[in-house]
Amino acid sequence: MLIQFTLNNQPVAVEAPSDITLLALLRDHLRLTGSKEACEVGECGACSVILDGELVNSCLVAAPQVSGRSVITIEGVRAPDGGPNDMQQNFISYGAVQCGFCIPGMIMAGEALLLKNPQPTRQQIRVALAGNLCRCTGYQQIVDAIEATAKSRARQRA
Amino acid sequence: MPKYSFATAATVDEAVRLLNEPEVRSIPLGGGTDIFVALRVNPLWFDRLVDITHVPELHHIGVADGVVSIGAAVTFTQALESELLQGVAPFLACACENVGGPAIRNSGTLGGNVANAAACADSLPALVCLDAVVHLLSPAGERALPISEFVSGPHQTNIQPGELITHFSFAQPPAGARSAFIKIGRRRAQSISRLSIAAIGTTNAGGAIDYIRITPGAATPKTIRFTPVEDMLKGQPPTRELFVRAGEAMSAEMISVTGRRWSTPYKEIALKAITERVLAAIFLQEAQPC
Ligand code: FES
Ligand code: FES
Numbered sequence: 001m002l003i004q005f006t007l008n009n010q011p012v013a014v015e016a017p018s019d020i021t022l023l024a025l026l027r028d029h030l031r032l033t034g035s036k037e038a039c040e041v042g043e044c045g046a047c048s049v050i051l052d053g054e055l056v057n058s059c060l061v062a063a064p065q066v067s068g069r070s071v072i073t074i075e076g077v078r079a080p081d082g083g084p085n086d087m088q089q090n091f092i093s094y095g096a097v098q099c100g101f102c103i104p105g106m107i108m109a110g111e112a113l114l115l116k117n118p119q120p121t122r123q124q125i126r127v128a129l130a131g132n133l134c135r136c137t138g139y140q141q142i143v144d145a146i147e148a149t150a151k152s153r154a155r156q157r158a
Numbered sequence: 159m160p161k162y163s164f165a166t167a168a169t170v171d172e173a174v175r176l177l178n179e180p181e182v183r184s185i186p187l188g189g190g191t192d193i194f195v196a197l198r199v200n201p202l203w204f205d206r207l208v209d210i211t212h213v214p215e216l217h218h219i220g221v222a223d224g225v226v227s228i229g230a231a232v233t234f235t236q237a238l239e240s241e242l243l244q245g246v247a248p249f250l251a252c253a254c255e256n257v258g259g260p261a262i263r264n265s266g267t268l269g270g271n272v273a274n275a276a277a278c279a280d281s282l283p284a285l286v287c288l289d290a291v292v293h294l295l296s297p298a299g300e301r302a303l304p305i306s307e308f309v310s311g312p313h314q315t316n317i318q319p320g321e322l323i324t325h326f327s328f329a330q331p332p333a334g335a336r337s338a339f340i341k342i343g344r345r346r347a348q349s350i351s352r353l354s355i356a357a358i359g360t361t362n363a364g365g366a367i368d369y370i371r372i373t374p375g376a377a378t379p380k381t382i383r384f385t386p387v388e389d390m391l392k393g394q395p396p397t398r399e400l401f402v403r404a405g406e407a408m409s410a411e412m413i414s415v416t417g418r419r420w421s422t423p424y425k426e427i428a429l430k431a432i433t434e435r436v437l438a439a440i441f442l443q444e445a446q447p448c
Contacts, residue, residue, distance in 0.1 A: 001164065019160040021194060041195045042262055054235070054264040060194045061265065062187060064164040065209055109260070131259020 005066045007032075008076030016063055022056075023047045025063035026073060034074035034104045045132030048105040048112075049073045055112035057131070074104035077111060086152060087111065090145040098136035105132050110146040119154055122147060161202055166209045170216065170295060170324060176208045178297050178320040186210045186322055188231055189265030191258070192274040216269070216324065219243060224330045230269025230323040234281075235260075237268060246330050249337035249356050250284040252448040256341045256354075257281070269323045272305065277312040283356035283375035284339055286383060288328035296321040311379045332369055335360045338439035338446050340432045341375075353377060353428050355408075357436045359391075367391050367441065374408065377429055378415045384408055387433075396441035404437060405430035 003025065004013045016029045023040070026032045026049070036046035040059045047058040050072040079085045084092065087110055097103050106129065113120055113128035120128065125143050134142065165184070167173035177184045187193060187207040210216055216231035219240045226246055228237065234254040237243055243251045257263050257271075257280045271281045272292065285305050292308040294301045296318065305326070309315050317323070331337070337358035354375035362368040370391045373383045387407045394400050409426045416422070438444040 017160040018164040019162045041198060042191055042258070045259065045261060048261055051264075055261045056265050057191075057261045060190045060262075062164060062190055062194075062207060062209070064166070065187070065190070065211070067166070112260070128260055131261045 001064060003064055003067055005068060006070040008072055009070075018064055020063045021059050022049070022051075022061040022063050022066055022071070023058040025066075026058060026071075032073055032075050036101055036104060038101070042131075043133070044102070045105040045109060045129075046102055048108040048132065050108055050112050050115070053112075053115055055109055055128075055131075072108075072111075074107060077107055087114075087146065087149040090148045090152075091142070094141045094145040094148065096137060096141035096145040102132060102134040102136075106134065106142055110142075110149065113146070114150055114153065118157075119150055120147075125150075162204060163206045164209070165206060167213055170213055170322070173208055173210050173213060174295050174297060174320070174322055176206075177322055182206050184208050186269075186273075188267035188270035189233060189262075191262050191266040192270055192276075210322070211267075218325070221246070221330060225327050226330055227325050227327040228268060229325045231267050232269075234258075234263035234266050234268070234271075237281075238263070247284065247288060247328075247337060247358075249339040249358060250281065250288070252339040252446070253280045253284045253341075253354075253356065255448050256339070268326065272309065272326070273315060273317060273323055275309045275311075275313050275315050277379060277381070278352075278354075278376040279381075280341065280354065280375070282309065282381040283354055283373040284337070285326060285328070286373040286381050287337075287356045287358050287371040288331065289371075290326045290328040292323060293325050293327065294318075294321045295324050302327075306380065306382050309381060331358055332360050335369065336440045338436045339448075340436050340439075342428055342432065353425055353432065355429070355432045355436045357440055359437075359440050361396060361441065365395050366393050367396055368393070372404075372408070372433070372436070374412065374429055374433075377412045377425060384411045386411055391437075396437070398434075398438070398442070401434045401437040401441075405433035408433040 001018050026035050038044045038046040042057045042060045049058045052069050109132050125146050165176050183204045184206040185204040187209045211231050216229040218229045234257045238251045238254040271279045290305045291302050339356045341354040342352050357372040359370035370388050409430045439446045
């Protein structure tokens with residue numbers, strides 16, 4: 001079936017089977033492999049994307065369900081020059097990345113949080129990351145990086 | 159060949175029509191948070207998914223003539239952020255806040271939570287406390303039944319083929335009612351309830367408990383109000399000592415339903431403890447988890 005939606009602010013139309021998830025649509029049919037495939041049951045958050053402004057697990061969304069809607073994946077999160085944006089830069093400078101596998105999902109969860117709540121407390125950041133597992137970092141640096149991003153964006157807005 | 163097809167319903171009537179087309183086994187798709195998990199372990203049980211999340215009425219949360227209604231496609235996030243629900247049934251909003259992580263709450267729906275009817279479904283104890291009614295629609299017309307009859311056991315409901323849950327309704331609790339929900343999981347977030355409890359109550363001018371409903375989750379195969387415990391609390395002044403006895407009575411009641419099982423030594427103590435805590439949160443103004 002033809003699935004038409006907005007992907008990273010660009011219209012796309014893709015012919016795909018009706019029985020796949022959004023994660024499979026992104027990875028196997030659109031070759032966007034930044035969203036990771038891990039548990040595929042909504043436990044780990046590695047596949048996180050932003051659907052109409054809200055964080056979702058793309059492994060639990062039916063691909064045709066995004067018809068007419070807007071999806072942002074990790075490929076759509078970047079600085080205007082194509083390099084890492086401020087949050088991604090902070091992940092690097094705060095040492096929030098080790099193997100990196102969970103990081104696309106962590107960034108999406110962080111960006112989804114700041115869309116809804118631009119100045120979260122540390123506790124709110126932790127709650128926002130509750131569905132994202134990291135086997136390496138211990139989370140502390142990830143929380144630090146998101147907190148620093150929220151603060152610097154607030155300064156820029158001021 | 160795809161293993162199943164997909165259709166989107168724009169209206170409730172279209173959803174019901176699609177669900178009842180002969181020779182295509184169709185099931186409603188809400189947030190997908192249970193269906194896509196079940197698909198990995200169960201043989202395919204449908205030919206078509208009917209996406210009902212674009213039907214505006216199914217997202218409605220409102221109150222009219224003292225009756226609150228919540229559409230079946232309302233997500234946990236929509237429910238927990240609803241000012242109406244925070245006002246009339248804070249324990250239901252709190253239960254929704256306890257579901258999964260943010261991504262699961264953004265997708266998962268109350269209709270799906272009830273239709274899937276896991277013994278540990280977080281929304282069930284509060285809905286059962288509220289004596290919520292499940293409203294169903296099929297080509298034969300509307301049908302309504304109390305949630306405690308609708309959910310007949312773990313992963314078992316009385317839904318008939320082709321029926322769609324449209325909404326839930328419940329009478330607005332008495333003014334001044336306080337409510338609380340407590341869940342015990344293996345960790346704070348993204349966990350399956352091992353045991354939970356929802357309660358709502360008020361005291362009268364004389365300080366005695368005059369309205370109380372209490373429902374444990376994941377304690378018995380069918381989520382039900384523990385009315386014998388409600389009866390022992392009614393008319394009594396709320397004291398810690400009373401709540402300790404209520405906790406013992408809750409555990410005894412649970413065991414009278416389930417018998418002694420492998421999990422009983424744990425659940426017996428845990429249910430007693432969360433009963434005391436939930437009652438103290440309501441009547442002694444003790445800090446609540448959310
Ligand atoms: S792969 Fe989707 S949550 Fe783990
Ligand atoms: S950096 Fe390795 S899983 Fe998070």
